[in-house]
Amino acid sequence: MPQTSTTDEPIWLPDPAEAAGTRIARFADLVARRTGIVHADYQSLWTWSVQDLPGFWTAVGEFFDVRTSERWECVLDDAPMPTTRWFPGARLNYAEHALRAGDPADTAVVSVGEDGTTSYTTWNELRDQVGALAAWLRRRGVKAGDRVVGYLPNTPHAVTAFLATASIGAVWSACGQDYGADGAANRFAQLEPVVLFAADGYRWNGQQHDRRAETDALRTELPSVRVTVQIPNLGLPASTNADTVRWEDALAEPAQCVFQQVAFDAPLWVLFSSGTTGTPKGIVHGHGGVLLEHSKLLGLHLDLKPGDRFLWYTTTNWMMWNLVVSGLLVGATIVLYDGSPTHPGPERLWELAAEHRTSVLGVSPGYLQASAKAGLEPGRALDLPALRILGSTGAPLPAQSYHWVRDHVGPRVQVASTSGGTDIVSGFAGSAPTTPVWPGEISAPLLGVALQAFDIEGRPVTGKVGELVVTRPMPSMPLYFWNDPDGTRYHQAYFGAYPGVWRHGDWMTRTAHGSLVVSGRSDSTLNRHGVRLGSADIYAVVDELPGIRESLVIGAELAGGAYWMPLFVVLEADHELNEALRDLIKTAIRTHASPRHVPDAIIQVPALPHTRTGKKLEVPVKRLLQGTDIDQVAGREAVDDIAALEYFTRFVRPSANTGPTAHSTTTGVPR
Template identity: 45%
Template sequence: ASIGAVWSSCSPDFGEQGVLDRFGQIEPVVFIAPDGYWYNGKAIEVADKVKAVAAKLATVRKVLIVDYLGTSTDVAATIDKADALEAALSSFAVKPVAFEGLPFSHPLYILFSSGTTGIPKCIVHSAGGTLIQHVKEERLHAGLLDGDRFFYFTTCGWMMWNWLVSGLASGATLLLYDGSPFYPDGNALFDFADAEKMTYFGTSAKFIDSVRKAGLEPIKTHDLSTVRTISSTGSPLSPEDFRFVYDGIKKDVHLASISGGTDIVSCFVLGVPIEPVWTGEIQGAGLGLAVDVWNDDGRPVRQEKGELVCAKAFPAMPIGFWNDPEDKKYRAAYFERFDNVWCHGDFAEWTAHGGMIIHGRSDATLNPGGVRIGTAEIYNQVEQMPEILEALCIGQDFDNDVRVVLFVRLAAGVKLDEDLEKRIRAKIRTGASPRHVPARIVAITDIPRTKSGKITELAVRDVVHGRAIKNKEALANPEALELFRNLPQLAD
């Protein structure tokens, strides 16, 4: 950033094509990669993948190998234009960083859309917009103070990594964790928080739900007295998991559910430290952002579901997409739904308390009988049941309408019999509405996810309808998609 360079990253567990789908579009000149990484206690070597990727990035002038498994020198020797990072830096003396004077809108980051419906979009964010937005969020919404110990469980391919890096601007010490959060067991991150006196604990809704379902109670087993804030994002945090944070992790903590995205490298709605936390709700809109919920006619609505919009320009808007000279793809992505108004693609609702509930992505919204239903409303009900580990819901085109199909991953030893189906439907009917009750319930053994842990409803919907999946490289477990193909339960 100090010299005006543009940075982009993805996770080392991406396959070769997944890396090339991203970096191949942006023509990098320096390619930095590790010699491997650790997961579930195992060393995963990536030398062959790094060599193959580097050979296909024609613009690269230097490859730097970070020593992670102790083999960087050996790996660098096998790759053209490569050096081990430490060797490359060894001839340079340490000196103060000199910052170039550059425009506010100078590019800083290129982030990538998930890529589950095609080649990833290259979203370019400005240095000024990113910095001012992050400092606002972290100082004022997250309450970050000089000397805090700031943690977010994230890969370097998720925007929360960029958000975490900006904690340095507030004088915080960054706490980094690499590998599985459940190795050797679900206490790993709480052990880390206890040992390093963590003050801000950032994670995903999925992690909190997994801790609850594993029967863990960190409130009884760990000293989390330094933790002031627990933050959750990635998907909507269920009311059950809101309660679990206070009952099972820490009673006197600010639980900040936050939501925004790669598109703005920040948040539209997030924690408000001076306001109460209401179960199942995100506390409020980001300062200085004209966030609202509009109906299909473009009118603001309260306590009614609609599209999440930002009605005025804001600093963290992308400065455009890479290789999109007339901004056609950029405008199509955000400004076509409502003329010249940012439409984020989330199905949302203002609450009576002035907070917000995100009901899921608009493009994954169910529409049986012409009534729009958010998938999160169904998950919030069924995932309370001990028999169900997790769920995924889609709308299936059927008989000139759309019917709701619910896929469930069951706990060990549980079978989806007539009794369980009946109880699932009753739970959804009473906890949500009769409209939410699925027409079909199907048991599956795995649910496909992106690298950052988000379930991929759209990819499953495409498989069910026999459509091609364009970019399986974006998924952490692409083989899971085959579980949804040609299911007899969905044939009639």
């Protein structure tokens, strides 16, 4: 069974007076005026939004004053996914909309370094920087369609470089400097970029990391690059290479912002998949689709508006960075933090939220669980009057964390657990100021997202685990994959299971009261006697137990028909995996999940491998246990700790038809 609330009673309900003043309430009023249909609740508005896609997205464009320089022929054509075209004929520019919303003297960007250094950039200063940098790019011959890349930490330089690139119709892509030169080149070389922006280094966990040598190595692997712009994040001496320009020199000559009008589906940026199953896929999104989707998500679902401050912990590797930058579209002040979220202590993000009076704070489920285990009391220890929404994404959020937020952050803070992906650079499901919140559940499908759970026959199901699918197109679905000229890889990735329907690869349950439970990746399914189980159900129990830092569960089909479901645990420093702890784990799983969820073995490991964005590598570990070579299960640069992944090779037997031995599975000592 999925991890859901033990009651049908919500843990959080909208305040009617507050809900009436939100952007989504005003949007519903606009819809009523346009259509004559009054929507009494969120469910009614959502149903209309997916039944009348042209009406809904036209209303979104009107509500957020999306401006086009040329009129569109239609909202969307009749072509099936994935070849649907949105607003053909329309021309616009994402950066133009991002830079128009704020008052010139107000703060557009707050940037905080791990060492506490803080800078403030006004809207007027941001426009001036973008205008100057865009003019410099033009003088360097960069034009619409060219690719510009950033090897950058999460600082204002990345925001300025991206907006300048977008303003001239060039295509942006970025990755963080925790990638080595080879890892960055695996992504960027596919794009044949003409300009590289690179910082001299970054800070993490109290240490400075000089990346000038890595930048030089990366530069040699990108022969198409004509010039590198060095950004003084650490203040190290600048490169003396003839084709390197200092950041301040690139911005030295003032110029007004000029926005190249491009087609609605012109490429805006290329985001890359994690690369854990092969060469990272370049996922291309367009100006118009991102503009509409992000305005809807940030403006209607998170109720962000001018005067609000928006902080979501991320790096430039992750799609959440792109979403944070889009906070500018709705006039919000974006707060950037570059560094470890737990340095110098686990309360770091809470302190930032208090200091900068953020309205929306976004964190990971792991951060909330770590805050609870550390005994933090953010609502009592800090001044958080502005905090309205606490967002969580990246993994399913267990029910216990909802209760912890209510009791230790504040009862009026809405938990906005979301599910989405790099693939759509947006969300499928989340919340709104008008939706209740149930512990362990995501409040509702997002507006305009025709979300369903499908059984194996492609039929919608409620109350049962099914495949998360989207049955109608979304504007921010990928335009295409880079270097996939006939669309074969794109089609296989999402449309191979159900023709004309997007299959995302997650297990999802729709509840009777309209909420959703996402219970893990469907490609890493646990299967006990024909019953499909979600790994999230086990993590929600085990990761809350004292002494457990983190856990990973795998269901591996072995030769000869054997099936092995081990649970790997990382323990706190002062704990050991003895029989008492094993019994505690088994009893907790049996009680709070089900007897089927109890693993075959519990094994202690020193660390778990993750993607660079913090997701547990369930599938690569599973394939390792099945005997696949480590270099075939994951690209080394895509893993945050390759030694942690290598450790799992000791649990593979040359002859897997009997499974690992009883000795190795019960004690964690490899043969």
